[in-house]
Amino acid sequence: MLSNSSRPGHALPLLLLRAFQELIDELHTELAHTGHPDARPMHGFVLQAVGPEGTTAVELARALGVTKQAAGRTVAGLEEQGYLVRATDPADSRRKVVRLSTRGQDLLERSAAVLDDLRRRRADTVGADRLAALEDTLAALGGDSGPRWDAPAWFGTRPD
């Protein structure tokens, strides 16, 4: 158990991705059983980005690191599925304020509850101290900004 060559460097991204995927998969399996069978990985993240204050498509686009068109479409989809509500800002008729619907809030609350539970389960598996240490180390590694959400394009194979 010595210094820096215990594992090859290429293992780290695989371990990180695997842990992330398992978490998200379990989350959505659970959500599907509690009234949100149509929830998708992105939804929770977007809804969280919307927040209780509400936002606009452009703000969201900036926060998510995608174009305003992409954000607009995502919002339209989430609205169609009943997770978001859009309304024109009375103070500025250009803006359309996006807010969480009741269903959206419910998804967010359930997601938080499930994730807390999943975290607890993992704490039971590896030990609460080790899990907390993992989070601390990840926080120390990661920059200050949150992740980007252009995952499909970012992860894609082709263009530059």
Add this chain to the structure above:
Amino acid sequence: MLSNSSRPGHALPLLLLRAFQELIDELHTELAHTGHPDARPMHGFVLQAVGPEGTTAVELARALGVTKQAAGRTVAGLEEQGYLVRATDPADSRRKVVRLSTRGQDLLERSAAVLDDLRRRRADTVGADRLAALEDTLAALGGDSGPRWDAPAWFGTRPD
């Protein structure tokens, strides 16, 4: 710094994704500077899945968790970019064995070297012991199987 409620459950996936994205981004920034400007996140993973033994599109599809058509297209793209070579199996004319080209091997070797370096840099940042502990914890958390590679579809917003 006590037990299980030090961080909310929803922080964990964000921390994991963020760490993963940073790692992959830095890897490809580095690769772009060393003769592989057209390398994409998926490439290294696919090439690693091909391995020194070679495979076929169908095998690859199974390993990557996508359809054989998708795997076939990916292989075609990688071949076009000079990372892979395809040849008909003399023992079974249905099969077309996919192997790494010299350029493909080079990408894989450089990727390994860069990832080792990135890991070393992180070990310097947070401490070799903490990084090793992080890897151990992640390994304990993750199932035995590797991650899936249908990331775009899996992460997507729409269908079920």
Add this chain to the structure above:
DNA sequence: CTAGAATAGACAACAACGTTGACCGTTCGA
């Protein structure tokens, strides 16, 4: 030995996603 099932690969049509480019209506500031 032969006929039907299984396999490997390819082609076409489709849906989903993000991107660029263009456009309209609204707001703000010189």
Add this chain to the structure above:
DNA sequence: TCGAACGGTCAACGTTGTTGTCTATTCTAG
């Protein structure tokens, strides 16, 4: 007041994975 900036939407395009279909080859009963 008039032009620039901003928010939002529409259309076109490229990439990616998917399902469905088809051919060629190999395997396996009978």
